[in-house]
Amino acid sequence: MIDRAEVDKVALVDYWLSRMIFDLSRDPANVAAWRKDRNAFMDRYPLRPQIREAVLADDLKILTRHVNAYLLRFYFGICGMSEPELLARLHALKEKTDG
């Protein structure tokens, strides 16, 4: 279960992470730059160090908190993560949360 009441989801939104993913969703040139050099691409955005690390580590647990879930799904698509893998990794988070 996702308890929306327990956290202020709006407060957790990370603008620059969201912006980066949104920009990737808008322009194939950004996707090409991203695929070529993630670090260089991220340098375009004032990302907090912990967000940057979470991106580099594909840390879904952290990323899901800070960006809209629809954008996140798109993001893992352009990263080349298959849908079954994304589902498996998301479901693993659920089990952790439940337990």
Next chain:
Amino acid sequence: MIDRAEVDKVALVDYWLSRMIFDLSRDPANVAAWRKDRNAFMDRYPLRPQIREAVLADDLKILTRHVNAYLLRFYFGICGMSEPELLARLHALKEKTDG
């Protein structure tokens, strides 16, 4: 006097003319392209023929109807029209409207 009640100003807004001027206001590269070749720059936008002609002719009477006045003022600034000239040309319209 401007009678806002007499016309539906919202209906008159020309989206692509507005878009073009807004884009000019956002990016010096657009201004450079505009200064180099107005026609080529306008080709980027699906402008109606009468709007395109009004742009080429600096036809303030037509342009004032179809784009927000603040954007229009900016536009004539980037066109190099001095403020006194803009004022004179706008005031001339008023006299026509009054009379």
Next chain:
Amino acid sequence: MAEFVGSFAASHGPLIARDWDKLTPRVRDWLGGSFAELGRRVAASRPDVLVIVAPDHWTNFFIDNLPTVCVGIGAEHDGPPEPFLKPRFPHRKLPGDGRFARHLLRTALTSGFDPALSHHLALDHGFCLPLWLMKLDPLPAIVPFVLNSLEDPMPSFARCLDWGRLIAKAVASYPEEVRVAVLGSGGLSHSIGEPTMGEVEEDLDRDCLRLLREAPDASLASSLEEKLRNAGNGGHEIRNWVVAHAAAGSRGFDAFAYAALPEVFVGCGFAEWKTAS
């Protein structure tokens, strides 16, 4: 005078288009049949204008300027930008009705509402997936009514009821001879990009459908707030059904088809409200 001729609702989901050719025949036939039945009902109401209430799936808007409600007042709209939908619904432009949309906008602004406006929108799968499968020919003029049901904070269910009534008021006060219908697009339960991604909550869906059929407005709003609070994110799109519900006068709800379809990640429902006319 304009006439309110019908109110309808349908689910949507990208996978319905993306995986159409790979769906099991049972699911594809059921979806195709249900959307076709919806299309027949919409067509039977002979709308000149179809107000589609749907979210924007990060197509036009971002969190630097995220409207709660935005009315699309353009004379035309761009077709869907999604690669999975473009080939199936290849309309590069869809007709709008700027005149009615401006009337709706002004009615809202003078009746205690605060819509954003857009002179130019692209209509994503929330708008175009139902249009594709309903096969309306010709397309009525589309007035996009973009309601935030995608990112917190969203409008309350009570406010969605207010907005539905406002649409009805705008139709009733429009002096043109135009037939207007409403389509709420989205829901029922689904979850996208969350730990529960792919799950369909059939019990929740049936509860929501029952509430739309039976509950008076006040308890409808509070019950839906309660039920959706911890549901998957996509379920929040039922807000768009609630707008259609109130536009129809909050009565005569007929959910003529429902199936929980994990194959497309969505609890798929289809509904029509009986209207006065």
Next chain:
Amino acid sequence: MAEFVGSFAASHGPLIARDWDKLTPRVRDWLGGSFAELGRRVAASRPDVLVIVAPDHWTNFFIDNLPTVCVGIGAEHDGPPEPFLKPRFPHRKLPGDGRFARHLLRTALTSGFDPALSHHLALDHGFCLPLWLMKLDPLPAIVPFVLNSLEDPMPSFARCLDWGRLIAKAVASYPEEVRVAVLGSGGLSHSIGEPTMGEVEEDLDRDCLRLLREAPDASLASSLEEKLRNAGNGGHEIRNWVVAHAAAGSRGFDAFAYAALPEVFVGCGFAEWKTAS
């Protein structure tokens, strides 16, 4: 509990910054002195948060998504992008108060209002010109309340009163120990890019000031609708004064300085409302 500590209003205009060094000493001194007096009054109210009600002069928004009201919920905001203001007010970042702004946003959404939200705004001269000349040090946290007073259709004056009351309600219900003030920015009469460009309508301005001092809310709204209908476009920014007026409980209006200044194209007024505290 938060406290509503003051409500203020000031005119703005790009020429005040652009031509500052070329203004006649009389005009420059009057403007500098009036803004300084406003700054003293604002500082005396010791606000932790300053809600600035101003239009967006095509800095953040365009007609593809033009909000009626947008609340800036960012923890910080970008400084002014205008070349004429940047060197004078060189703040690249201004502090926000995301927490209060989110409370304001939620209070609106649950009280029958439909604000857009923004996590990231640049604050143009409507926000930053008064901040520059008021010389508040340190700057309070700024909560941008962007109200469309620039492009038709705009919110009604009656709705601006509603929004002012909503701000007061949000302050009254905020559980933190925070002192909140409001600044309405814009007007009085001016005309930009129109046939009447540069004209200042002093009689209109004095009428508007009189109405704010004397008129009960209902006639204030209808009188302003009537008076502004055919006025120059910039006069519509007086909507932002009306929000500040209602936030202060629609009483105690004190316009402590006014001058018609064709030199900067603006009828320049400065005001403070007496608040309960």
